[in-house]
Amino acid sequence: MAENNKPPVEAAQRKDAAASPAAQVKEPFYDLAKWGTKPPEGEELISTAYGDKVTRDLAFVENKPGVHKPDPILVADDVVRRFGGMTAVDVGHFEIERHGITALIGPNGAGKTTFFNLMTGFDTPDTGSWRFDGRDMQHVNPEHVARGGMVRTFQLTKVMSRLSVLDNMLLGAPDQPGEGMFRSLFPGMWRKKERENREKAEALLERFLLIKKKDDFAGSLSGGQRKLLEMARALMCDPKLVMLDEPMAGVNPALKQSLLDHIISLREDGTTVLFVEHDINMVRHIADWVTVMAEGRIVAEGQPKTVMDDPAVVDAYLGAHADVDLGDDAVLEGLEEHA
Ligand SMILES: Nc1ncnc2c1ncn2[C@@H]1O[C@H](COP(=O)(O)OP(=O)(O)OP(=O)(O)O)[C@@H](O)[C@H]1O
Numbered sequence: 222m223a224e225n226n227k228p229p230v231e232a233a234q235r236k237d238a239a240a241s242p243a244a245q246v247k248e249p250f251y252d253l254a255k256w257g258t259k260p261p262e263g264e265e266l267i268s269t270a271y272g273d274k275v276t277r278d279l280a281f282v283e284n285k286p287g288v289h290k291p292d293p294i295l296v297a298d299d300v301v302r303r304f305g306g307m308t309a310v311d312v313g314h315f316e317i318e319r320h321g322i323t324a325l326i327g328p329n330g331a332g333k334t335t336f337f338n339l340m341t342g343f344d345t346p347d348t349g350s351w352r353f354d355g356r357d358m359q360h361v362n363p364e365h366v367a368r369g370g371m372v373r374t375f376q377l378t379k380v381m382s383r384l385s386v387l388d389n390m391l392l393g394a395p396d397q398p399g400e401g402m403f404r405s406l407f408p409g410m411w412r413k414k415e416r417e418n419r420e421k422a423e424a425l426l427e428r429f430l431l432i433k434k435k436d437d438f439a440g441s442l443s444g445g446q447r448k449l450l451e452m453a454r455a456l457m458c459d460p461k462l463v464m465l466d467e468p469m470a471g472v473n474p475a476l477k478q479s480l481l482d483h484i485i486s487l488r489e490d491g492t493t494v495l496f497v498e499h500d501i502n503m504v505r506h507i508a509d510w511v512t513v514m515a516e517g518r519i520v521a522e523g524q525p526k527t528v529m530d531d532p533a534v535v536d537a538y539l540g541a542h543a544d545v546d547l548g549d550d551a552v553l554e555g556l557e558e559h560a
Pocket residue numbers: 304309327328329330331332333334335336376
């Protein structure tokens with residue numbers, strides 16, 4: 222359902238606060254309903270249309286594990302993965318709301334990465350079924366999963382160190398130039414595609430502040446820049462759902478703020494986001510919905526505030542991470558200053 226990925230308001234554009242000095246003095250305007258389909262003459266608009274919709278829709282959803290949601294893009298049932306005698310994942314029912322930012326949290330070894338691997342075809346469950354955007358996804362290989370619109374990044378980044386940053390991006394393009402006999406017979410056709418892919422890659426590198434590095438080996442990037450590159454590469458195929466496995470791990474504070482902005486901007490573009498994160502502060506600030514996993518199971522889910530203020534969740538599942546300041550805006554403001 223490609224139309225689901227289109228912004229509901231054509232005129233809605235993400236505004237880069239840094240790009241316009243006016244943006245720094247003017248309050249962003251959030252009430253799309255008031256303006257209808259386009260902002261008044263001379264005004265720019267920060268679209269939070271999807272954020273507002275998701276907040277509204279999820280406000281009425283009960284905070285309990287496996288709860289049904291109004292408009293799920295991914296629905297998993299009875300997904301079990303065992304390693305020897307140990308059950309790494311045992312998810313009875315789980316839904317991810319379309320256009321939302323869902324955080325998947327839980328202690329080390331809870332099964333979060335294994336769950337990502339299963340959903341994206343990198344691993345096969347012992348039992349289970351799942352549907353992505355209405356389509357059965359079991360037995361679909363990772364490449365086809367990605368083409369279908371579900372793309373993930375890895376906890377340990379998988380950029381190709383000996384390829385340039387730009388070539389890494391081009392690897393994420395859905396149609397590789399010259400792929401297949403037919404195409405190779407019509408060079409004009411693939412040259413056009415190649416040019417389009419390159420333009421798209423450069424636009425994304427620009428957005429992710431990596432454009433100056435495009436000809437450098439990816440191996441020369443810092444850990445944080447690799448995370449950005451992986452995220453940018455994941456967007457090359459216009460995914461409907463992006464699954465980010467610890468996008469903030471190893472990222473320095475200055476880049477963290479920019480990563481947060483990127484994740485929020487993904488939602489504004491109509492992309493659904495599922496992310497695994499130990500940084501509770503980040504979860505609290507950007508997630509529309511939080512799911513807690515422990516020992517392979519979904520043990521709690523709900524609005525961030527409700528879930529993360531629940532003493533049972535904090536004690537049992539967040540453990541050592543619970544003493545991180547849970548909601549101090551000053552922390553993020555501090556990061557902005559460093560950016
Ligand atoms: N290939 C594998 N073979 C055997 N055991 C595995 C394998 N992959 C994961 N496990 C085990 O499955 C459990 C879940 O691991 P997983 O990596 O999914 O946890 P996680 O929630 O992502 O943890 P972390 O927060 O540390 O990344 C762990 O006990 C892990 O040791």
